[in-house]
Amino acid sequence: MEYKFSERVLSLKxxxxxxxxxxxxxxxxxxxxxxxxxxxxxxxxxxxEISAKLMAENPILAxxxxxxxxxxxxxxxxxxxxxxxxxxxxxxxxxxxxxxAQQIMDLFTKSILNEGETVLCEAPxxxxxxxxxxxxxxxxxxxxxxxxxxxxxxxxxxxxxxxNVKFIYTIPNFQNPSGITMSLEKRRRLYELAKQYGVxxxxxxxxxDLRYEGEPLPTIKSFDEDGIVxxxxxxxxxxSPGMRVGYAIGPKPVLAKMTVCKQGQDVHTNxxxxxxxxxxxxxxxxxxxxxxxxxxxxxxxALLLDLMEKNLxxxxxxDPFNGGLFAWCHLPKGVDMMAFVQKALEKKVCVxxxxxxxxxxxxxxxxxRINFSTPTDEQLTKGIELLGETIREMI
Amino acid sequence: MEYKFSERVLSLKxxxxxxxxxxxxxxxxxxxxxxxxxxxxxxxxxxxEISAKLMAENPILAxxxxxxxxxxxxxxxxxxxxxxxxxxxxxxxxxxxxxxAQQIMDLFTKSILNEGETVLCEAPxxxxxxxxxxxxxxxxxxxxxxxxxxxxxxxxxxxxxxxNVKFIYTIPNFQNPSGITMSLEKRRRLYELAKQYGVxxxxxxxxxDLRYEGEPLPTIKSFDEDGIVxxxxxxxxxxSPGMRVGYAIGPKPVLAKMTVCKQGQDVHTNxxxxxxxxxxxxxxxxxxxxxxxxxxxxxxxALLLDLMEKNLxxxxxxDPFNGGLFAWCHLPKGVDMMAFVQKALEKKVCVxxxxxxxxxxxxxxxxxRINFSTPTDEQLTKGIELLGETIREMI
Numbered sequence: 067m068e069y070k071f072s073e074r075v076l077s078l079k080x081x082x083x084x085x086x087x088x089x090x091x092x093x094x095x096x097x098x099x100x101x102x103x104x105x106x107x108x109x110x111x112x113x114x115e116i117s118a119k120l121m122a123e124n125p126i127l128a129x130x131x132x133x134x135x136x137x138x139x140x141x142x143x144x145x146x147x148x149x150x151x152x153x154x155x156x157x158x159x160x161x162x163x164x165x166x167a168q169q170i171m172d173l174f175t176k177s178i179l180n181e182g183e184t185v186l187c188e189a190p191x192x193x194x195x196x197x198x199x200x201x202x203x204x205x206x207x208x209x210x211x212x213x214x215x216x217x218x219x220x221x222x223x224x225x226x227x228x229x230n231v232k233f234i235y236t237i238p239n240f241q242n243p244s245g246i247t248m249s250l251e252k253r254r255r256l257y258e259l260a261k262q263y264g265v266x267x268x269x270x271x272x273x274x275d276l277r278y279e280g281e282p283l284p285t286i287k288s289f290d291e292d293g294i295v296x297x298x299x300x301x302x303x304x305x306s307p308g309m310r311v312g313y314a315i316g317p318k319p320v321l322a323k324m325t326v327c328k329q330g331q332d333v334h335t336n337x338x339x340x341x342x343x344x345x346x347x348x349x350x351x352x353x354x355x356x357x358x359x360x361x362x363x364x365x366x367x368a369l370l371l372d373l374m375e376k377n378l379x380x381x382x383x384x385d386p387f388n389g390g391l392f393a394w395c396h397l398p399k400g401v402d403m404m405a406f407v408q409k410a411l412e413k414k415v416c417v418x419x420x421x422x423x424x425x426x427x428x429x430x431x432x433x434x435r436i437n438f439s440t441p442t443d444e445q446l447t448k449g450i451e452l453l454g455e456t457i458r459e460m461i
Numbered sequence: 462m463e464y465k466f467s468e469r470v471l472s473l474k475x476x477x478x479x480x481x482x483x484x485x486x487x488x489x490x491x492x493x494x495x496x497x498x499x500x501x502x503x504x505x506x507x508x509x510e511i512s513a514k515l516m517a518e519n520p521i522l523a524x525x526x527x528x529x530x531x532x533x534x535x536x537x538x539x540x541x542x543x544x545x546x547x548x549x550x551x552x553x554x555x556x557x558x559x560x561x562a563q564q565i566m567d568l569f570t571k572s573i574l575n576e577g578e579t580v581l582c583e584a585p586x587x588x589x590x591x592x593x594x595x596x597x598x599x600x601x602x603x604x605x606x607x608x609x610x611x612x613x614x615x616x617x618x619x620x621x622x623x624x625n626v627k628f629i630y631t632i633p634n635f636q637n638p639s640g641i642t643m644s645l646e647k648r649r650r651l652y653e654l655a656k657q658y659g660v661x662x663x664x665x666x667x668x669x670d671l672r673y674e675g676e677p678l679p680t681i682k683s684f685d686e687d688g689i690v691x692x693x694x695x696x697x698x699x700x701s702p703g704m705r706v707g708y709a710i711g712p713k714p715v716l717a718k719m720t721v722c723k724q725g726q727d728v729h730t731n732x733x734x735x736x737x738x739x740x741x742x743x744x745x746x747x748x749x750x751x752x753x754x755x756x757x758x759x760x761x762x763a764l765l766l767d768l769m770e771k772n773l774x775x776x777x778x779x780d781p782f783n784g785g786l787f788a789w790c791h792l793p794k795g796v797d798m799m800a801f802v803q804k805a806l807e808k809k810v811c812v813x814x815x816x817x818x819x820x821x822x823x824x825x826x827x828x829x830r831i832n833f834s835t836p837t838d839e840q841l842t843k844g845i846e847l848l849g850e851t852i853r854e855m856i
Binding site: 067069070071072073074075078100101102103105108110113114117118121122125126127128129130131132165166168169171172176177178179180181194197198201232264266292293294302306307308309310317319320323326327329330331332333334335336337338339 | 462464465466467468469470473495496497498500503505508509512513516517520521522523524525526527560561563564566567571572573574575576589592593596627659661687688689697701702703704705712714715718721722724725726727728729730731732733734
């Protein structure tokens with residue numbers, strides 16, 4: 067049979083970059099291309115304890131159908147927690163649990179974007195979100211990044227000139243892939259611009275708790291007195307990605323539409339994992355757990371910075387990253403980025419070419435992404451040394 | 462802010478039936494309106510054992526990111542199992558794991574259906590699937606059901622006259638809501654018609670293992686030498702719905718598109734639960750477990766049939782149901798179905814009005830759905846007695 071696919075998926079072209087990702091699974095390669103939490107960052111013992119108790123005492127709760135909006139105690143706890151710790155949530159807002167934050171990208175886009183309408187996003191930005199927006203035939207317009215976040219002049223210009231802009235997508239903290247954090251001033255400006263032009267903001271904050279230097283900045287959602295921000299929270303980087311639990315906080319009418327879409331997508335999120343997350347947050351010292359994660363990654367980041375200074379500087383430079391899992395590295399003029407990535411691959415070290423994160427893979431790009439959360443210290447050391455060797459051979 | 466939703470979700474109107482479902486959660490009501498497995502049907506002890514061992518020995522497997530297509534040992538096992546037990550799967554097919562079978566409805570529709578194209582479905586059919594098709598702006602055309610499945614003359618006529626038919630949706634075994642099983646002859650005819658008219662078949666089989674009388678019939682997918690059937694399998698009724706694990710078997714090019722869509726929807730299915738399902742199927746006696754389920758539900762069905770004979774016959778009739786979780790009951794001429802459901806509600810017993818399962822709630826309908834898997838024997842007895850009281854008051 068000759069399959070006739072929908073127009074929306076026909077536009078999803080397999081990426082040239084996939085070829086490179088294939089090597090990342092090969093154990094003879096050093097992968098600096100993942101985005102996984104460090105294995106030692108999982109509270110495995112505690113999650114095991116909670117799950118064993120749950121299955122012994124109330125297995126039906128974990129195994130039976132549940133509600134689309136999510137496990138009520140988890141929803142209530144997260145609402146309180148996010149209000150108390152981040153001043154997120156007003157009377158017009160509600161919270162639903164999702165199958166990872168990725169599902170928020172999908173449900174939000176499905177609920178508010180018609181085919182051909184525009185999403186403004188950071189350039190570069192998270193490939194998983196961009197591909198999902200594309201699957202609803204969004205027109206993606208990338209806004210260049212300064213080292214303190216999206217360029218606000220470019221953003222305002224896009225709001226003035228682009229047609230049918232539906233929302234602005236941002237990862238304000240330790241952005242994937244750039245590691246950049248948006249300044250407080252720009253957060254306020256972004257909010258005012260969105261309000262002025264009548265577009266919504268999708269604030270994606272998977273890394274917010276993973277700050278290793280400097281003071282936390284308020285979320286954009288904390289300014290939201292107008293019901294224009296949809297906030298995406300995630301347990302993937304702070305409890306476990308394998309459990310696929312995230313949460314959306316936003317205006318009730320928007321969440322109501324997203325809930326109808328979620329009903330058709332997966333009925334509800336795995337309830338066993340929702341209960342485990344709830345009990346981990348409430349019966350254990352969640353703050354101490356976050357401190358522990360920051361201690362693990364602060365060390366890894368320090369090691370990376372040291373290695374980059376020794377092996378990559380001054381030829382390769384990097385944007386400031388005070389948290390998160392990634393460093394965004396710029397090659398010197400005259401060095402072709404794809405050629406560099408290929409040459410590194412020949413030395414058996416994988417990084418992600420920056421073009422993967424642009425709205426078009428054909429745009430010029432001098433950068434590649436390094437992940438420092440997944441590799442061991444030994445792998446990181448060897449990997450950065452090999453990248454140093456690579457650049458010295460190319461200049 | 463005045464929210465502008467996408468056209469696709471604007472067409473999703475809240476159902477008038479939702480009001481009735483609200484009462485089902487009230488413990489002072491007897492709910493015959495659910496579709497949940499019986500609590501005693503869960504292999505809770507075994508799942509708890511497997512999970513405890515997994516979390517003690519290999520927690521990173523359960524907690525880390527995994528692949529979009531699903532846990533490889535589970536995929537391989539299910540391929541073998543479905544080939545051996547159902548003759549399902551050819552060289553051109555593959556298998557992916559999904560977040561419940563509901564996600565298959567969504568990914569398949571997203572991958573092959575353009576807005577305005579047509580889905581032919583049984584009338585009545587499963588509301589969760591119909592609503593999902595609607596969310597992609599499908600035109601739904603209902604094919605009337607005989608007691609041995611879809612009316613084939615009506616199906617052929619629809620294939621001849623409807624424009625842009627993309628697929629036929631069927632639940633051939635113990636259909637939700639009608640309980641009807643499609644005959645072997647009609648399965649073969651359906652396959653031939655789909656082939657002749659160049660449309661795909663979405664075969665949804667959540668209840669296939671729950672047969673309490675008669676001999677199993679081959680799946681439509683077992684005939685598929687042409688790559689035109691997408692088969693949806695589910696663990697929700699045979700292991701646990703709360704874990705949200707299903708699987709799709711179909712032609713590789715179709716699954717490839719669905720996988721790209723799944724990547725944007727939830728990255729992958731909860732891996733902890735995938736591993737638990739795999740080990741339950743392979744380290745325990747899965748056949749004996751299915752036998753146990755059938756024993757539980759055979760009893761419940763016998764009780765229901767007895768109660769219906771005593772309390773509802775001859776005024777109310779029902780379609781044959783040799784398996785599954787539901788009975789589909791027809792009211793006598795002159796009794797208004799919605800009035801009956803309302804009156805039953807006043808007596809504190811909830812059933813689902815048949816209109817909920819039609820492509821348009823405004824179509825005439827003489828039927829309502831009873832679920833017999835969730836209520837206790839006492840609840841079932843009292844509930845059917847109250848329905849008997851209701852019908853006697855109305856004739």
